[in-house]
Amino acid sequence: MPLWTLRPLRRPQAVFAAIAVVLAGSLAALTWRVVEQDRAIDAQRRGDELARSASAIETALVQLRSRVEERLELAVAGGGPAADTIAGLASAEAAAVVFDGGTIAVTPKGAVLYVPDAEYARSAGDDRFETGERHEFQDGDFAAAAAFYRAAAAASEPARRGGALLRLGRVQIKANARREALATYQELIALGPMPIEGIPADLLGREARLDVLRALGRDDERAREASELARDLESGAWQLPRSTYLFYRDRIGVTNRPGGSAAFAAALEGAWREWRRRATDDRFRLATTIDGNSDPTLVFARGTRQRLAVLLATPAWLRSQLSATLTSLSSGFVEVALADDKGGRILGGRDPQPGTARIERAVPALGWTIAVTSAVPPEVRDQQTARRRLLFASSLLAIGLVLLASYAVGRSIARELAVARLQADFVAAVSHEFRTPLSSLRQLTELLSDGRVSDDARRTVYYQRLQRETERLQRLVEGLLDFNRIEAGAHEFRFDTFDAAEFLGDLARDFTEEAESRAHRLDGRIPPARVIVRADREALGRAVWNLLDNAVKYSPNGTAVSLTLAETDGSVRIVVQDDGLGIPSDQQSRIFQKFVRAPGHSGIRGTGLGLTMALAIARGHGGDITVSSEVDRGSVFTLTLPAVAQPGIADVAVRARVS
Numbered sequence: 281m282p283l284w285t286l287r288p289l290r291r292p293q294a295v296f297a298a299i300a301v302v303l304a305g306s307l308a309a310l311t312w313r314v315v316e317q318d319r320a321i322d323a324q325r326r327g328d329e330l331a332r333s334a335s336a337i338e339t340a341l342v343q344l345r346s347r348v349e350e351r352l353e354l355a356v357a358g359g360g361p362a363a364d365t366i367a368g369l370a371s372a373e374a375a376a377v378v379f380d381g382g383t384i385a386v387t388p389k390g391a392v393l394y395v396p397d398a399e400y401a402r403s404a405g406d407d408r409f410e411t412g413e414r415h416e417f418q419d420g421d422f423a424a425a426a427a428f429y430r431a432a433a434a435a436s437e438p439a440r441r442g443g444a445l446l447r448l449g450r451v452q453i454k455a456n457a458r459r460e461a462l463a464t465y466q467e468l469i470a471l472g473p474m475p476i477e478g479i480p481a482d483l484l485g486r487e488a489r490l491d492v493l494r495a496l497g498r499d500d501e502r503a504r505e506a507s508e509l510a511r512d513l514e515s516g517a518w519q520l521p522r523s524t525y526l527f528y529r530d531r532i533g534v535t536n537r538p539g540g541s542a543a544f545a546a547a548l549e550g551a552w553r554e555w556r557r558r559a560t561d562d563r564f565r566l567a568t569t570i571d572g573n574s575d576p577t578l579v580f581a582r583g584t585r586q587r588l589a590v591l592l593a594t595p596a597w598l599r600s601q602l603s604a605t606l607t608s609l610s611s612g613f614v615e616v617a618l619a620d621d622k623g624g625r626i627l628g629g630r631d632p633q634p635g636t637a638r639i640e641r642a643v644p645a646l647g648w649t650i651a652v653t654s655a656v657p658p659e660v661r662d663q664q665t666a667r668r669r670l671l672f673a674s675s676l677l678a679i680g681l682v683l684l685a686s687y688a689v690g691r692s693i694a695r696e697l698a699v700a701r702l703q704a705d706f707v708a709a710v711s712h713e714f715r716t717p718l719s720s721l722r723q724l725t726e727l728l729s730d731g732r733v734s735d736d737a738r739r740t741v742y743y744q745r746l747q748r749e750t751e752r753l754q755r756l757v758e759g760l761l762d763f764n765r766i767e768a769g770a771h772e773f774r775f776d777t778f779d780a781a782e783f784l785g786d787l788a789r790d791f792t793e794e795a796e797s798r799a800h801r802l803d804g805r806i807p808p809a810r811v812i813v814r815a816d817r818e819a820l821g822r823a824v825w826n827l828l829d830n831a832v833k834y835s836p837n838g839t840a841v842s843l844t845l846a847e848t849d850g851s852v853r854i855v856v857q858d859d860g861l862g863i864p865s866d867q868q869s870r871i872f873q874k875f876v877r878a879p880g881h882s883g884i885r886g887t888g889l890g891l892t893m894a895l896a897i898a899r900g901h902g903g904d905i906t907v908s909s910e911v912d913r914g915s916v917f918t919l920t921l922p923a924v925a926q927p928g929i930a931d932v933a934v935r936a937r938v939s
């Protein structure tokens with residue numbers, strides 16, 4: 281019976297399988313939890329890092345604001361060159377502006393495209409040119425007017441000179457003396473940005489020249505001068521009030537959008553208006569952002585009733601002020617975004633990438649919000665992945681080992697149980713083997729001792745049966761003892777050189793007597809020639825007897841059994857063939873193991889030891905036993921022994937073992 285079909289073995293295997301599955305499942309669950317925890321720790325670490333980063337930025341922002349306000353405070357309180365006080369904070373990306381009474385100081389120069397209108401100091405009309413203007417407008421005497429203005433233009437005071445040159449140019453145009461007018465305006469330009477009735481002299485001169493050049497048809501020259509003038513106007517160098525700036529822009533025909541300093545100008549105007557609105561406030565204070573067309577402008581301002589100090593800055597300035605803090609944040613994988621109270625973006629603010637962590641924090645001192653995002657650096661992500669893979673792999677290995685170990689233990693237990701079962705079967709079989717001859721012996725002895733058999737002939741038959749049963753019992757006991765000895769390696773073969781043909785002939789005769797009683801025919805094919813072998817007679821006899829006995833036992837229909845002896849190629853073959861039950865092919869190699877019996881043969885008496893012993897004997901002689909069989913067709917067992925060419929070789933004792 282194959283091991284795996286033994287019923288009682290199923291349960292321990294199932295128990296082991298269940299334990300293995302529970303263990304493996306627990307291991308898998310444990311691994312999963314460890315990985316989850318690992319992830320949670322990573323997330324926690326990143327969260328901490330983000331919080332640290334946000335705090336660092338908040339601190340830097342608050343410090344920056346105090347620094348700015350300190351400077352603004354100084355500028356407002358200190359008087360003197362106040363703009364310079366804030367200038368330390370100004371850079372290409374920032375501007376400091378101080379309003380003090382009627383003056384405006386901008387650092388750096390041209391940083392704002394225009395200034396708020398009302399603050400620009402306007403001078404009243406100049407009545408020193410009354411005489412000339414009377415000639416010009418009332419009398420229409422341009423020559424007299426020109427002479428007057430020309431004389432006035434010789435004055436040493438620049439403002440008077442400028443006013444005279446402006447009027448001279450005008451009257452020269454009226455008098456159709458355009459070329460002279462051009463020269464006059466050139467003189468005016470030479471006076472530089474000195475204001476004439478609030479407008480820089482050079483701006484007045486350059487703008488006036490454009491009209492004259494057009495009237496003269498000198499278009500190329502005009503175009504060149506116009507573009508130069510537009511460039512200078514857009515540079516903010518003249519610090520014009522807003523309406524004047526717009527007027528000249530229009531006059532020159534500038535159509536493109538105002539440049540970068542327009543944003544500062546607009547922001548400045550906003551702050552200035554707010555300051556004016558709260559004109560009675562002696563502690564005016566402002567920190568805000570003003571949205572331009574693209575980037576917002578940061579505005580910090582402090583003011584008293586008389587003075588206002590403003591710092592205008594771009595987000596780039598803020599970034600540069602915070603750069604030390606920003607670069608200190610972990611390896612560039614942290615991104616910082618700042619939004620103002622209206623949600624406008626001041627810094628950064630790209631939408632977070634997937635897989636990034638993000639926190640937001642309000643900065644109440646400024647009304648801003650900091651958002652910090654951090655992406656996991658690739659090398660860190662690789663490390664994490666590698667760590668988790670390692671964990672999974674080792675857990676898989678552990679699970680595999682658990683399953684393997686459970687399988688091995690389960691299997692060996694199943695084997696032990698199978699062996700125990702085989703042994704139990706063996707004990708039952710042996711008991712049965714003993715019981716049959718023993719009960720025959722008892723019956724015969726009882727019959728004979730009671731003197732109930734009076735017929736001499738019958739008595740002789742009974743005695744012969746008594747003898748046969750005794751011999752069978754003896755064979756059984758000796759067989760078991762021999763088996764024990766052979767298994768323990770303690771059996772010594774007594775080798776003898778003899779003629780196998782004669783030996784087998786005798787054995788066949790002895791066996792026929794028994795076989796006949798079971799209605800079997802033994803077909804002996806023993807060659808007449810001598811076949812010399814070197815063997816232990818008794819052991820060889822037991823082995824061949826076993827084969828013959830099996831052939832008879834497993835041929836229940838009484839079919840013929842043949843015993844053949846042949847010598848070929850230096851080996852002697854003793855072949856026992858039957859036409860009986862046969863052996864399934866998957867059992868043919870197993871039947872040589874002790875206690876193993878082919879399935880379906882359990883109804884036939886047997887111990888499962890005969891073949892084991894026969895094989896041990898054959899191997900002990902340097903030979904072997906092979907089987908070829910087909911179910912319901914019969915079996916052929918071939919016992920091979922080495923042939924001995926020369927008789928008379930010395931007998932040697934050889935130890936044999938059941939393999």
Ligand code: ADP
Pocket residue numbers: 826830831832834858860861862863871872876877878879881885886887888889890891892915
């Ligand atoms: P047993 O005492 O059971 O015959 P053996 O060791 O002699 O023990 O044989 C082992 C098993 O091999 C047998 O139980 C039987 O199933 C099978 N077997 C041996 N010889 C034959 C045969 N000639 N025909 C069919 N089956 C055989």
